Amino acid sequence: MDDFLIIGGGIAGVSAGARLAEFGRVTLLEAETALAYHASGRSAALYVHEHGPHATVALARASKDDFLSAEGWLSPRGVMFIAGAGEEETLARNIADYRLTPISVDEARQKVPVLDPARVVAAGWDEEAWDIDTDRMIQSYARAVRANGQIVTGAKVEKIRRTAQGWQVEAGGATHEARVLVNAAGAWADAVARMAGLAPIGLVPKRRSIARVAAPEGFDPSPWPMTFGAGESWYMKPDAGALLISPADAEPTTPHDAWADDMVLAEGIARWEDRVTTPVTRMIANWAGLRTFAPDGNVVLGPAPQDDAFVWCAGQGGFGFLTAPGASRLVADRVTGRQSALDARTLSETDPARFA
Ligand SMILES: Cc1cc2nc3c(=O)[nH]c(=O)nc-3n(C[C@H](O)[C@H](O)[C@H](O)COP(=O)(O)OP(=O)(O)OC[C@H]3O[C@@H](n4cnc5c(N)ncnc54)[C@H](O)[C@@H]3O)c2cc1C
Numbered sequence: 001m002d003d004f005l006i007i008g009g010g011i012a013g014v015s016a017g018a019r020l021a022e023f024g025r026v027t028l029l030e031a032e033t034a035l036a037y038h039a040s041g042r043s044a045a046l047y048v049h050e051h052g053p054h055a056t057v058a059l060a061r062a063s064k065d066d067f068l069s070a071e072g073w074l075s076p077r078g079v080m081f082i083a084g085a086g087e088e089e090t091l092a093r094n095i096a097d098y099r100l101t102p103i104s105v106d107e108a109r110q111k112v113p114v115l116d117p118a119r120v121v122a123a124g125w126d127e128e129a130w131d132i133d134t135d136r137m138i139q140s141y142a143r144a145v146r147a148n149g150q151i152v153t154g155a156k157v158e159k160i161r162r163t164a165q166g167w168q169v170e171a172g173g174a175t176h177e178a179r180v181l182v183n184a185a186g187a188w189a190d191a192v193a194r195m196a197g198l199a200p201i202g203l204v205p206k207r208r209s210i211a212r213v214a215a216p217e218g219f220d221p222s223p224w225p226m227t228f229g230a231g232e233s234w235y236m237k238p239d240a241g242a243l244l245i246s247p248a249d250a251e252p253t254t255p256h257d258a259w260a261d262d263m264v265l266a267e268g269i270a271r272w273e274d275r276v277t278t279p280v281t282r283m284i285a286n287w288a289g290l291r292t293f294a295p296d297g298n299v300v301l302g303p304a305p306q307d308d309a310f311v312w313c314a315g316q317g318g319f320g321f322l323t324a325p326g327a328s329r330l331v332a333d334r335v336t337g338r339q340s341a342l343d344a345r346t347l348s349e350t351d352p353a354r355f356a
Contacts, residue, residue, distance in 0.1 A: 002027045002149065004335075005169055005178035007157050007192050008313075010040035011138060011320050013184035015328035016313045017151075018144035020182070023336055026149030027178065029171045031156035036138050038257070039186050039320065042289030044210065044237055044244060045132045046226055047074055047322045050099045055298045056319045058346040062326030067130070073137050077237075078225035079129035080111060082275060083122045087230035091122050094230060100124030112224045114216050114276040129226060132321050141328075152176075157185075160196040166309055167196070180335060182311045187255035187290040189314035198304055201355050203315055205290035206250040209260035211269060212285040213243050216278035234271040242284055245272050253290065260288040291318045298349045301327055302334035305356040311335055312352045 003024025006017045014035065017028045032038070047067055049060040067074050081100060083091035095102055101124060108123035109115050145151055155172035166179040185192040190200035215221045221238040228235045229248075237244045247268030269280050294300050294315035304310040313331050316323065326342075330350065333340040340347060348354065 001165060002176065002178040004149075004180050004182060005029065005167060005176055006182040006184055007169075008184035008186055008189075009035040009151065009153065010038060010184065010186050011036070011134070011141075011324045012186065012313045012316055012327070013182070014138055014141035014145060015324040016182055016184055016331045017149070018141040019328045019332035020335065021145050021148040023332065024148070024179075026145050027176050028145055028149070028151045029155040029157055029169070029176065030151065030153045033154045035142060035151070035153065036134070039289045039291065040134065040138065042210070042258075042287050043134060043321055044226070044235070044246065045134045045321065046077065046079070046237070047130045047132050048079060048098075048126075048128065049322070050126070050128070052319055053297055055346045055349040056317075056323060058342055059299070059323035059326040059330070059350075060319065062329070062342060063323060066325030067132075070137070070140065073133055073140075074130035075133070076127070077129050077131045078111070078125065078127045079228070080108060080225040081124045081228045081230060082108060082115065082120050083230040084119050084275060085121050088122055091124060091230040094228070094232070095124040098124075098126065100126045112227055114219060114278045116275060116277045119275055125225070134321055137321065137324070157192065157195070160192070162197065162307075180309050180311060182313055182331070184313040186314070187292045189292070189312070191255065193304075193310075196310055198306055198310055201300060201312070201315070201352075202295045203292050204252050204295075205255055205292045207253050207258050207288050208246060208291050208318070209249050209264050209268070209288040210244050210246045210286060211260070211265045211283050212239060213245055213269065213280045214282040214284060215242055216276075217281070219278070229271055229275070234268050236272050245269055245280070247271065250291070255290065258288040258290050260286045293317045294355075296349075296354070299323065299327060300352050300355070301331050301350045302352055305353040
């Protein structure tokens, strides 16, 4: 029998598995034939540490040393918010919330030269934002899991049974047993809880879409910062010589293999085109992923109040990568009874007991 059985091979599952492998043998089960097939393979891959609700910021800050010390996880990007006429107040709120520095339109155009000075009236900037090499991060956590256990892909968990010693799980035609079950099933985490006979939390997957488009003719976008419309109404991020453009949609849906709707993508592209002097000429690819939120918007980390051998690692929303080092450490702290370095408010806001 293993010590820990983890359901889900996204960033939540592999990072929790890597931490727990320090304390016992881990088996990680992933339904798809590869890791990071769902949300974790579809993100915008940005690391910021002052962005979002209190617990998200605390976990992102608690992750900073891990990010900066890991070989090749981060590269500099910077983040900029811009406003058109009538959006100045919204931008001022973004500047205050995310501790941005207000900059002039001229300075904004030095950073992103295609911005239209006739349609951008104000901007805010922060250099403390990085691109995450998400594949490298996943692989490095996966190596740590394999150092004291195994990762089984193509293993969809179909049955979960509580036993006197722990759990018995059927997946991909095999039976696995462990003392502790970790639910890192992303959009499917409530379904996994139900399968284990526990109450669901009320997680809601929300679709977010991205178009990958050709860079404007004659420009190299690689040094441009990630750029948001005021109020996060859309964003643009340079990506290997092209641009990612998202309408920042958040359509509530059910757990599924998400895809992007053409009209939603067109809306995002139109909002970007409305602030720049260059049209989008060609879509290279597009996709959508599910960002899954608990009812209060905070992540759910640690043993369930009804059964401490069932551990939640769910509800990462739009912050699953940038919080993963700190969040996975907290999961291990709570499973092993180790003291956490996080503040009391973050501990209570992330505790599964808040839904009991
Ligand atoms: C467009 C977009 C942009 C984003 N941008 C950012 C960003 O810039 N920075 C950031 O930090 N985050 C970002 N996010 C959020 C981030 O991607 C997610 O928070 C994170 O990937 C969630 O990871 P996860 O492991 O919980 O879920 P997933 O990656 O979805 O993994 C869950 C896994 O569980 C598996 N599973 C489910 N049920 C079972 C079962 N019964 N048996 C076996 N396996 C099962 C699934 O197959 C899946 O692989 C973004 C997300 C999207 C969609």
